[in-house]
Amino acid sequence: MASAVKKNAHQFNKQQFESVLTSRFFYAPAFEIYGGVAGLYDYGPPGSSLQANIISEWRKHFIIEDSMMELDTTIMTPAPVFEASGHVARFADWMVKDTKTGEVLRADHLVKAVLKSRLDGDREARGQKAQPEDEKDKKKKKKNVKTTIVKLPDEEVKLYEEILNRLDDYSGPELGQLCRQHKIVNPDTGNEVTEPQEFNLMFTSSIGPTGQHQGYLRPETAQGHFLNFNRLLEFNYNRVPFASAQIGRSFRNEISPRAGLLRVREFTMAEIEHFVDPLDKHHEKFPQIRDVILRLLTKDVQEAGKNDLMEMTVGEAVEKGVIANETLGYFVARIYQFLIKIGIDAGKLRFRQHMSNEMAHYAADCWDAEIESSYGWTECVGCADRSAYDLTVHSEKTGKPLVVRQALKEPIVTEKEVAEFNNKTLGKTFGRDLKLVTQAVADLDEEGLLKLKSELANGSGTITVDGRKFKLTPDLLTIKRTVIKQTTREFTPNVIEPSFGLGRILYMLLEHSWWTREEDEQRGVLSLPILVAPIKVLIVPLSAKEELQPIVQEVSAKLRREGVFSRVDDSTASIGKRYARNDELGTPFGLTVDFASVKNRTLTLRERDTTAQLIGSVEDVVDVVIALVRGDMTWEEASHKLAKYDGVQAVG
Numbered sequence: 001m002a003s004a005v006k007k008n009a010h011q012f013n014k015q016q017f018e019s020v021l022t023s024r025f026f027y028a029p030a031f032e033i034y035g036g037v038a039g040l041y042d043y044g045p046p047g048s049s050l051q052a053n054i055i056s057e058w059r060k061h062f063i064i065e066d067s068m069m070e071l072d073t074t075i076m077t078p079a080p081v082f083e084a085s086g087h088v089a090r091f092a093d094w095m096v097k098d099t100k101t102g103e104v105l106r107a108d109h110l111v112k113a114v115l116k117s118r119l120d121g122d123r124e125a126r127g128q129k130a131q132p133e134d135e136k137d138k139k140k141k142k143k144n145v146k147t148t149i150v151k152l153p154d155e156e157v158k159l160y161e162e163i164l165n166r167l168d169d170y171s172g173p174e175l176g177q178l179c180r181q182h183k184i185v186n187p188d189t190g191n192e193v194t195e196p197q198e199f200n201l202m203f204t205s206s207i208g209p210t211g212q213h214q215g216y217l218r219p220e221t222a223q224g225h226f227l228n229f230n231r232l233l234e235f236n237y238n239r240v241p242f243a244s245a246q247i248g249r250s251f252r253n254e255i256s257p258r259a260g261l262l263r264v265r266e267f268t269m270a271e272i273e274h275f276v277d278p279l280d281k282h283h284e285k286f287p288q289i290r291d292v293i294l295r296l297l298t299k300d301v302q303e304a305g306k307n308d309l310m311e312m313t314v315g316e317a318v319e320k321g322v323i324a325n326e327t328l329g330y331f332v333a334r335i336y337q338f339l340i341k342i343g344i345d346a347g348k349l350r351f352r353q354h355m356s357n358e359m360a361h362y363a364a365d366c367w368d369a370e371i372e373s374s375y376g377w378t379e380c381v382g383c384a385d386r387s388a389y390d391l392t393v394h395s396e397k398t399g400k401p402l403v404v405r406q407a408l409k410e411p412i413v414t415e416k417e418v419a420e421f422n423n424k425t426l427g428k429t430f431g432r433d434l435k436l437v438t439q440a441v442a443d444l445d446e447e448g449l450l451k452l453k454s455e456l457a458n459g460s461g462t463i464t465v466d467g468r469k470f471k472l473t474p475d476l477l478t479i480k481r482t483v484i485k486q487t488t489r490e491f492t493p494n495v496i497e498p499s500f501g502l503g504r505i506l507y508m509l510l511e512h513s514w515w516t517r518e519e520d521e522q523r524g525v526l527s528l529p530i531l532v533a534p535i536k537v538l539i540v541p542l543s544a545k546e547e548l549q550p551i552v553q554e555v556s557a558k559l560r561r562e563g564v565f566s567r568v569d570d571s572t573a574s575i576g577k578r579y580a581r582n583d584e585l586g587t588p589f590g591l592t593v594d595f596a597s598v599k600n601r602t603l604t605l606r607e608r609d610t611t612a613q614l615i616g617s618v619e620d621v622v623d624v625v626i627a628l629v630r631g632d633m634t635w636e637e638a639s640h641k642l643a644k645y646d647g648v649q650a651v652g
């Protein structure tokens with residue numbers, strides 16, 4: 001008989017949850033015994049295994065499924081790369097300082113926290129519920145922005161709401177003006193703040209012993225894909241579309257990281273760059289995901305100051321132009337499927353479209369997978385159509401073409417005016433200015449060439465370069481109407497970029513998986529899907545007696561051989577405590593080795609969420625648990641398979 005999962009109905013207890021994550025060493029502040037550094041975390045054994053399992057599934061779901069080309073490019077990057085990409089000029093946030101203590105605050109976060117707290121106070125004064133906070137408001141809690149229950153004038157409420165909706169629009173000086181206009185001060189001290197200053201989030205470094213080559217730690221893995229574009233293209237037999245993928249560390253010197261794993265200074269990203277013909281963004285596997293239903297928060301809805309989600313299939317979203325094209329839609333749906341597969345709660349997942357003011361000028365469309373947690377809604381995956389921006393800027397900076405040359409099925413035949421130069425006479429006439437003159441003629445459009453042609457027919461013409469006039473005569477060049485047959489097409493591919501932050505996803509997954517037992521709210525369970533659970537099977541010998549050891553060894557050896565990650569808990573704690581501890585680690589199955597195991601070769605199998613138990617022979621139970629871990633069998637099927645042992649008693 002299937003047992004039910006009995007969850008405690010009480011509210012999520014964040015303190016209890018976070019203390020379990022630390023005590024079970026999912027992750028913990030790095031360098032703690034030296035006092036720690038904000039925004040740097042170390043993952044312990046369960047956190048590392050969980051991340052490795054998420055990555056393993058990510059590789060299967062994206063790289064293997066779509067035959068992507070995997071990369072591992074360097075973290076240390078010379079400055080010109082980020083000058084070209086725009087990061088040196090623009091990858092920055094605005095910071096302000098407390099005028100007395102010097103404490104550094106992110107300007108937009110400060111404005112948001114203070115105005116939101118005033119609005120919350122107003123809502124309470126009006127007897128309404130406060131708005132749920134989002135990740136960026138974490139500062140508010142830490143910074144003790146006390147919500148004062150005061151009713152505000154209606155026009156002030158409207159103004160604050162407008163400011164909050166358009167927060168991304170404000171420049172640094174405008175944020176400073178908002179602080180002055182609305183008397184926004186450091187909530188911790190009541191002190192005024194300085195004028196906002198721009199702060200680039202990249203960590204700088206220098207390459208080589210003399211320090212003359214400036215470098216940066218990459219803030220994303222993407223540039224490594226773009227710089228290797230020509231090699232990747234060749235690897236793909238000079239054809240698009242194709243995608244490259246990379247999992248690796250990125251670094252951002254966040255101004256004041258205060259939201260646990262959600263805003264850190266060093267983190268693992270998994271990024272895909274899908275290179276596609278700008279004239280053909282259809283995706284051949286789109287029909288496979290067409291019916292995936294998504295919850296979308298469109299830019300139109302947000303720009304109207306609302307929050308309503310639209311539920312529709314990806315097919316419909318692309319057809320109606322809500323999502324810009326099939327390839328972008330394909331990746332949005334694949335991101336959704338991945339997040340659900342690893343255990344993210346579908347009810348706490350939405351895709352939010354960037355509003356016009358958030359989107360980079362070159363981007364065609366951009367959707368963030370946002371996940372809800374006790375921190376509010378947080379972007380965990382960005383998915384953007386970045387058009388031809390990245391390849392174009394690197395090509396311009398280096399002079400190296402980053403383009404696709406494609407043979408045309410049908411050649412394009414056109415007629416146009418073409419200048420033919422007589423290099424001998426030109427060289428004699430113009431000497432060192434030869435290149436300047438020929439380039440200026442080559443740059444003329446059809447109209448310019450026709451004008452010059454008629455001037456030459458009348459004896460001579462002139463061309464002006466940088467204010468200097470050069471006389472051209474028919475012995476120097478002729479302009480002829482020529483038939484041109486174009487057999488290849490050259491274009492810069494567009495890039496669709498899904499960009500995952502693994503730490504954020506991992507934290508969300510932990511929070512969504514957490515609950516406490518009805519009978520005892522101190523007993524927490526992490527219902528991680530088997531697929532990603534750090535340890536799959538816990539082997540628990542009932543006693544420390546020697547006689548149980550051979551079966552413990554036998555079972556763990558068999559599981560090892562089958563590639564099932566198990567762990568023996570032979571500590572002296574009671575069996576209940578040992579199971580409770582492993583429920584907190586998210587271990588889905590337990591095998592109890594007791595004296596009956598020795599006498600009758602039986603094992604007891606326990607399921608984490610329901611605590612249901614099944615008994616059977618060592619062989620059958622081990623086979624069943626392997627099938628369960630591989631997803632080849634459900635618990636229901638396991639119960640049927642082991643039903644023949646009903647009535648067999650465990651010694652416990």
Ligand SMILES: Nc1ncnc2c1ncn2[C@@H]1O[C@H](COP(=O)(O)OP(=O)(O)OP(=O)(O)O)[C@@H](O)[C@H]1O
Pocket residue numbers: 220252254261262263264265267269379380381382499500501502503504505
């Ligand atoms: N400081 C950070 N700590 C942890 N993860 C991060 C951080 N910054 C970005 N990420 C992750 O990398 C992904 C892609 O980065 P992207 O540049 O799109 O983020 P972003 O828009 O700068 O994020 P935010 O606006 O929250 O700072 C994000 O969806 C997120 O999962």
